[in-house]
Amino acid sequence: MEDNSLQGKDERPNPPKNPLPEISLRPFELSDADDFMVWATDDRVTRFGSWDTYNSREEAVTYLKEYVMPHPWYKAICLKNRPIGAICVQPGTGCDRCRGEIGYALASKYWGQGIATVAVRIVISSIFSEWADLERVEALVDVENPGSHRVLEKAGFIKEGVLRKYYIQKGKTRDMVMYSFLSTDPKPV
Template structure:
């Protein structure tokens, strides 16, 4: 599967593929955004957030976008760290695709951001699948942040994971 999973920048031509996971309640259940019900709204989101994002890529399987993965660098005294996030179309869950995508990111992101030392990821305590992805990718569980985030009107506990650049995978 390694060569079947690739990452590339998004293009507006990816709208239909992006809509597959952005319109899926199973995917958006873990996200700060609501399920998209309009391609026009998603197109506006792509123009305003996806394309200008400093490091967002399409997760492609056999060349077709089936998800997204992004790294958001922090600034100033926090520029030594960034946050990782990802989404994958639910029909591809459990196949190791996201784990491969995360490993691809870790193989390049420390070169892409000069001062980067640490990649962080926050995961809902109930999102066991995403926690497994991070653990299989070499992340360490730093702890649980209690009552940390409001997701769709509910206060949630989040698990903080980190990957340090001195880890042997880099």
């Protein structure tokens, strides 16, 4: 079994007093529905997502069963094996099979701790070897989502530019920033 965990270590001479805890990625299980509801019911978390805030556990279970579990690469971001967020890579098909789109969500109480950055680095460290045709992982981020911009930049993604009026999100046309990470880019540490 592959170890998809990284210890948040800081190599500086005087590392911060609270180093990152061990973060791992694993497939979701139906028993994760209550943990999933922690962030899926939080409007702050879903604000920039393509999905709406969940209002019932039944909706969450249906989503886990019908979309998450059959998805080719959709994982729980875990602390001590307990889900605190989600991360996925949507593969391209046909002529687009050389690229995939990464997306992630994290419970708001864990924001600003570097956890999402570590999760993105874990994905980048393995996804290119898992998918033979993959050469590019891209992310579309709302221009008004500075936290996600920081996550991607710290994980080694390159900002390519702003796509104006690119995406309709929750009924409003949004400007999106395109980020990418290529299979030939230096892998994150």
